[in-house]
Amino acid sequence: MILTRENILNFVITAGLILVPIYAVIVEEPFTITLATRAVIFSLAAVGLNIALGLGGMVSLGHAVFFGLGGYTMGILAFHAQSYIPLFEWPILIEGTKQMLVVWPLAMIISAIAAFVIGLLSLRTGGVYFIMITLAFGQMFFFFSISWSAYGGEDGLSIYVRNQFPLVNTLVPIQFYAICLAILMLALWINARLAKSSFGLALSAARQNTERVRNVGLDPTSIKLVAFVISGAITGLAGALFADLNRFVSPTMFSWQLSGEIMVFIIIGGIGRLYGPVLGAIIFVTLEHFLGGISEYWLVFLGLLLLLIVLFSRGGLVGLLVGRERVHE
Amino acid sequence: MNKTILKTYNLTKNFGALRASDKISIDLRVGEIHGLIGPNGAGKTTLIAQIMGGLKPDSGLIEFDGTDITSFTTESRAQAGLGRTFQISQLAMDQTVLQNVVLGTVGERGGVWNFWRPVLAIQELRERAMESLSDVGLADKAATPVSELSHGGRRQLEVAIALTLNPKAFVMDEPMAGLGSDGSKKMTIFLDNLRTRAPILLVEHDMEAVFALSDRISVLVSGMVIATGSVDQIRNDARVRKAYLGEGS
Ligand SMILES: Nc1ncnc2c1ncn2[C@@H]1O[C@H](COP(=O)(O)OP(=O)(O)O)[C@@H](O)[C@H]1O
Ligand SMILES: [Mg+2]
Numbered sequence: 001m002i003l004t005r006e007n008i009l010n011f012v013i014t015a016g017l018i019l020v021p022i023y024a025v026i027v028e029e030p031f032t033i034t035l036a037t038r039a040v041i042f043s044l045a046a047v048g049l050n051i052a053l054g055l056g057g058m059v060s061l062g063h064a065v066f067f068g069l070g071g072y073t074m075g076i077l078a079f080h081a082q083s084y085i086p087l088f089e090w091p092i093l094i095e096g097t098k099q100m101l102v103v104w105p106l107a108m109i110i111s112a113i114a115a116f117v118i119g120l121l122s123l124r125t126g127g128v129y130f131i132m133i134t135l136a137f138g139q140m141f142f143f144f145s146i147s148w149s150a151y152g153g154e155d156g157l158s159i160y161v162r163n164q165f166p167l168v169n170t171l172v173p174i175q176f177y178a179i180c181l182a183i184l185m186l187a188l189w190i191n192a193r194l195a196k197s198s199f200g201l202a203l204s205a206a207r208q209n210t211e212r213v214r215n216v217g218l219d220p221t222s223i224k225l226v227a228f229v230i231s232g233a234i235t236g237l238a239g240a241l242f243a244d245l246n247r248f249v250s251p252t253m254f255s256w257q258l259s260g261e262i263m264v265f266i267i268i269g270g271i272g273r274l275y276g277p278v279l280g281a282i283i284f285v286t287l288e289h290f291l292g293g294i295s296e297y298w299l300v301f302l303g304l305l306l307l308l309i310v311l312f313s314r315g316g317l318v319g320l321l322v323g324r325e326r327v328h329e
Numbered sequence: 330m331n332k333t334i335l336k337t338y339n340l341t342k343n344f345g346a347l348r349a350s351d352k353i354s355i356d357l358r359v360g361e362i363h364g365l366i367g368p369n370g371a372g373k374t375t376l377i378a379q380i381m382g383g384l385k386p387d388s389g390l391i392e393f394d395g396t397d398i399t400s401f402t403t404e405s406r407a408q409a410g411l412g413r414t415f416q417i418s419q420l421a422m423d424q425t426v427l428q429n430v431v432l433g434t435v436g437e438r439g440g441v442w443n444f445w446r447p448v449l450a451i452q453e454l455r456e457r458a459m460e461s462l463s464d465v466g467l468a469d470k471a472a473t474p475v476s477e478l479s480h481g482g483r484r485q486l487e488v489a490i491a492l493t494l495n496p497k498a499f500v501m502d503e504p505m506a507g508l509g510s511d512g513s514k515k516m517t518i519f520l521d522n523l524r525t526r527a528p529i530l531l532v533e534h535d536m537e538a539v540f541a542l543s544d545r546i547s548v549l550v551s552g553m554v555i556a557t558g559s560v561d562q563i564r565n566d567a568r569v570r571k572a573y574l575g576e577g578s
Contacts, residue, residue, distance in 0.1 A: 196447040198435045205421040205432050212419045212429075215381065216436030216494060217407035223441065 005322035010275045013282070017181055025174050033173040034245070039285040040180045041241045046265040046277030047187045048234030053263070054272030055195060056227040057207030061259050062118065062134030065141045066232040068254035069114055070107035070239025072145065075157040075249035077103055082160055100165045100179075103240055111236025112229050119228035123221050135256060142254040156250025163244050170244075180241055184278070187234055192274055194230075203227050235262070264302070268309055270316030273325065279317055331358040334498050334528060335411075340379055340389035342372075342552075349375040350386065351552035355530075357498055362520065362529045364543030366536070372552040373532045374416055377502050380530075381413050382406050394497055407436065412496030412527070414487040416503045420475045426486055427471040430458040433493030461492040465519065481512045488519075499529040505538055513538055540564070548572070 017040065024032035045067055052058040080087045080096025088094040097103060122133040146154050162170045170176045194200050206213045206220035213220040243249045252258065261284070269280030284302070291298035313320040335357040342350040349372040357363050367373055378384040380391055382403035391399045398406055407413070421429055427449070434454040435441050449455060462468045465485040470478060478486065484504060491499060504520070505513045517538045520529060524544075533539045539546065540560050547557040548569050556566045563569055 193447075194444050196449070197445055198440050198443040198448040198451075200444075201424075201428060201432055201448050202435060202441050204424065205429075208421040208423055209419050211383070211403075211415070212421055212490075213432070214403040215407050215413050215415075215419070216433045216490065217404050218432075218436050218441055219402070219404050226442075 006273070006275075006318065006325065009318065009322050013275055013278055014185070016282075017184075017278075021174055021177050030173050033177050035285055035289055037173070037177045037180055037245050038242075039282045040177070040184050041238050041245060042262070042265060042281035042285060043278040044180070044184045044187055044241065045235045045238035046262050046269075046281055047184070047191055048231045048236075048238060049262050050231075050266050050272065050277045051191060051194070051234065052228050052231035053266060054276070055200060055203050055207065056224050056231075058123075058224060058228060058231075059131050059263075060134040060228070060231075061131050061256065061263065062136075062138035063232070063235050063262050064254050064256065064258040065114060065118065065138050066111040066235040067239035067242065067258060067262070068141060068145065068249075068251075069111045070236035070241075071243035071249040071253045072151065072157075072239075073107040073110050073236075074103045074163065074240040074243040075159060076151055077106070078159040078163065079151065079157055098161070098163045100163045100170070100240075100244070103163060104237055107236045107240035108233040111239070112233040114236075115229045115232025116225070118232075119225045123224055123228070135259070138254060138256050138259050142251055142256070145251040145254050152250070154251060156248055156252075159243070159247045159249075162247060176245070180245075183237065183241070187237075188274060188278070195274070199223070199226070264306060266316070267306060268316055270313075270318035273315060273318040276316050276318050283317070331360050333358050334394055335380070335500075335530065336392045337376075337380065338390040338392070340376065340386045340391065342375055342379060342384060342386050348552045350379065350389075352389070353549070353552070353554055355547050355554060355557065357528050357530045359528055360524060361544040362524050362531050362542050364539040364546040365530060365532045365549060366534075366539055366546060367549035371549045373549055374502055375552075376549070377413070377500055377530075377532060380406075380500055381411060407494060407496075410494075410497030411500060412491035412494045412498070413500045414484075414491050414502060414504050416506060416532075418483040418487055420483060420486060420490075422474075422476045424475060425471065426462065426467060426473050426475060426478060426482075427455075427458060429475060429486060430461055430489050430493055431455065433461070433490040434458050437494045457493060461489040464492055465489045466515070481508050484508055484512075484516075488516075496527050498527050499523070499531075501529060502532045503534055504531070505533060505535045517541060 021033045021036045049063045052060050077096045078098060081098045086093055086095045118137050122130050125133060151157055164170060165179060168175050168179060202213060202218055202223050206223050210220040239253060265280035265284055266277050268283055269276030287298065287302060291301055309316055333356045338354050340350050340353040353376055365373055375384065379386045382401055390397055393409060393411060398409060431448055431454050434457045459468060462471055465488050467482060467485050467489055470482060488504060505516055508516060513535055520542055523529060543560060545557060545559060546563045547554050548563060550572045555572055556563060556569050
């Protein structure tokens with residue numbers, strides 16, 4: 001790995017994500033670990049969106065759909081497991097589960113299918129229409145979850161005990177945190193590889209100039225669609241983890257505010273920058289905690305920060321700290 | 330006579346009341362440069378756009394390499410072997426020169442669904458891309474972001490990308506535009522040699538270049554081909570002189 005300023009910044013952020021929770025264990029401040037877990041899960045959701053938004057230029061205001069689907073996948077499976085009511089009895093018996101290793105792939109597959117359908121319909125359009133259509137899908141899922149009374153409707157679903165993972169006691173906050181952080185690191189690694197691959201090159205070109213891509217014999221729409229599916233699956237996984245963190249899922253996971261927040265993380269940190277979503281989510285959760293305690297109007301401060309960043313740095317905070325991305329090696 | 334690789338039959342395209350293409354029938358033969366000239370607004374770019382699939386003709390046919398491609402998408406036409414350069418550069422501005430050309434090699438060789446292997450580390454693609462860059466004289470600019478490349482450099486890059494596709498025919502829309510006299514001369518020499526690799530349908534404003542390069546020339550005026558013939562025939566065609574050449578010279 002080359003020692004660029006960006007790599008050093010990424011290393012420092014990673015070190016912070018490892019050291020701060022360890023420190024919290026030593027000084028016995030479990031709430032700090034919960035905050036860190038929240039930041040890491042939000043980061044993961046935003047890493048997902050960043051593949052669509054940063055690499056592919058798809059301004060999706062509906063990514064809460066995937067976050068919510070991941071959350072409800074987990075919630076529904078846990079609900080059936082804890083109530084001993086099978087999910088289906090026909091044609092085969094399917095019961096609920098409390099195993100993360102079963103929940104995660106399912107959450108990703110369901111989110112991926114939703115992303116495929118939503119992407120297929122919204123990628124016919126571009127610009128503002130794309131934003132509006134993804135937003136509309138978000139609202140559709142939101143209202144559907146409110147009216148689905150079998151799974152709590154407006155009140156949401158509570159899960160009694162956190163899901164299980166082999167060899168790990170997920171009830172210990174630092175152990176659950178370690179799982180989330182490991183997944184985030186894996187997602188970042190995949191993101192970094194993908195960005196440099198043939199697919200990543202074509203996706204980034206499709207963002208910048210679709211005519212260019214077409215005229216070398218590649219179809220920009222199917223490239224973007226695949227990116228949207230990968231993006232949705234990663235955000236869906238984050239949703240499943242978020243449900244596990246809170247042991248609760250509710251329609252707010254589908255809300256447009258949440259879609260907006262995921263996008264705000266990326267704008268704060270830096271659109272298209274590998275660690276942009278991570279830095280943005282950490283700052284958001286930190287401000288939410290400290291300013292949210294002082295004043296109800298903390299979102300005004302967040303808005304101000306957002307405005308300053310958008311006005312003064314094209315690459316968000318990452319851009320401000322380390323400058324433009326190196327495009328070549 | 331050489332085989333015809335590209336042919337249009339009665340291509341017609343209207344923009345509202347304006348007939349931008351009026352029953353255009355032209356052909357491109359293997360080994361030749363076919364120059365297409367005509368005053369501004371004659372419909373040259375509109376014709377290219379129909380050949381490449383960016384615009385749908387109202388009526389008429391386009392045949393390429395023995396296949397009717399009228400209903401093909403742009404990407405299928407590129408895959409079938411049409412290499413195109415734009416009048417206004419169409420490039421990925423945030424990427425480097427090399428990345429833009431490597432995209433062409435990905436289009437030609439396939440492998441766009443590779444999500445894992447760093448594309449610039451694939452030797453085969455990289456070498457192919459560098460070869461094309463050397464051909465157009467851009468090899469030393471490989472690492473430059475396109476946004477920092479000069480206008481002339483971008484014109485050369487357009488051609489380099491088309492080269493990576495290894496096309497059966499080139500369709501070039503004013504490749505000399507804005508190159509300056511020195512750049513134009515270099516590009517003229519380059520295109521002169523290129524015709525042995527694949528024939529070129531060459532839209533160009535630079536008369537000197539067109540007359541020097543073309544085996545045949547077609548003259549487009551108000552959407553209509555008013556004459557097709559050898560350089561000498563066109564020079565001496567009364568209608569052409571009246572409608573077009575007379576204006577400037
Ligand atoms: N998309 C369009 N809509 C309406 N009119 C157009 C469009 N594209 C081109 N035209 C008109 O068609 C005519 C031919 O344009 P064009 O093909 O660009 O000419 P040339 O390339 O020969 O200069 C011009 O009068 C132009 O204004
Ligand atoms: Mg033109």
